[in-house]
Amino acid sequence: MEYEAVIGLEVHVQLKTQSKMFCGCATAFGAEPNTLVCPVCLGYPGVLPVMNEEAVRKTILSGLMLGCEIARFSKWDRKNYFYPDMPKNYQISQYDLPLCIGGAVAIPGKKLGITRIHLEEDVAKSFHYETTSGVDFNRAGTPLMEIVSEPDMRTTEEAFAYLTALKEVLIGGGVSDCDMEKGQLRCDANVSVRPVGQKAFGEKIEIKNMNSISGVRRALAYEIQRQIAAAKRGEKMVQETRRWDDEAGVTSVMRTKEHAHDYRYFPEPDLMPVVVSEAWLAEIRSAVPELPEAKRKRFVEQYGLPEYDAEVLVADAAVAAYYEQAAAGSKNPKAISNWVMTELLGKFADNKIAPLQLAELVAAIDGGQISGKMAKDVFAEMFATGKGATVIIKEKGLVQVSDAGALEVLAEQAIAANPKSVADYRAGNASAINFLKGQVMKLSKGKANPQLVGEILARKLQA
């Protein structure tokens, strides 16, 4: 029997705000332990939380970018549980009236549904030692958005595409930096398998502790195979939570509690509901940036780029913006794309080249002033120093010789000095011309226009 997987993802995203969700402590990764805390985020009795407007705004913005319906009325609830990462013994979250409902993440050829997006507070970070655990409350209270997907994914690749596309949208909107290594984006998965054609879902298994996108990919691949193998042996799955062990490459059952979770949600009396007015919604809507899918399409149409180029450039919003500025000043947007993709990606952060300078470099090549080979050297210097293309070309005396008369003289010299290559060429070995071309380039100290040299040599050798 053939089996298929059914995957749903719960993604937690830390919002990019200056301060925490319900207090004014700063949000920062990597600060000294317990330095970004106050009575509110430490859960002292008698304190009052006050909502961060920007966190609410960024959640609504996320909802708009993902095509969600924005709730005009939404409220806060207490999710009760005992764990030292949440010292007031409840987490402020949203239970039945989340800020965003529905929506979808677009991946190539498919839309993967979103169930809801709600806003809550992050918990503290705990460290485990031999006999004790230690808690750092810096992270406690960071605005955290939870995005719950529909069980729409059928393969590991779709789950991977979902996460990649979601990240692109959120980073593009400035909502979060989504750095998984810093815990800014965390993901749990619900996975089940069923015979192909069966409508009903299998028993779902929750997987936790996947700390990178590639970890998610490997964990899901492992878990799907494990469940299919079990199903083929006739074993029934029981609902459980499993932990992904990245080093061992396996999932294993997490110790289950005696009692199932009973969070006893109830409305948070310390916070007032949120009402999203038409005006506020319109203001946030005006901040919705062009979405990656639309941008890719536009890059193909506006700049005549292949889809591959568009995909690579759009994947990083900063790179895409840089490209557009450079392309705007150029007659050859595809050449700009080539430079960006081959020379700038990966070291974009260190780039000192202004976008219009890159356009200038491309113009110098296209205008025949310098050769492609010279351009590489010019580029390297531009990258390191930030100097303009024209300035460097002038400084280095890197002017390509396109003067046919001068090149004819050099071509004559090369022909006279290499009778064997000449003979080879005339005997029908067409590639022998490349050696002669190399000699002319050498004589010109690399400054000859290679295309022109080729033409001149071919003409002379045929004579």
Place this chain on the structure above:
Amino acid sequence: MPEDKGQFDVAYVAHLARLQLTDAEMTQFSSQLQNILSYVTKLNELDVSNVEPTAHAVPLTNVLRKDEARPSIDRERVLANAPETARDLFIMPKIVE
């Protein structure tokens, strides 16, 4: 919640609240809570089918603050109340999952 038709499971609720109760306390609280519950059950007599659920008793919405960070409190003071500290962390018995 496992309680049904007014039956109150004190052992379950005590566990959720991390309370350790003696048998005598179980019996005592069971009847006390039972009484409270029966009293509150009176509310069921009201027809609320046309009443909008209340999100908050106070008619206020959108109490928001600007996203501005302000200084946190001194770590020494923060950790002064911890039963035990090490590496500037709050230390507690090992948490098992």
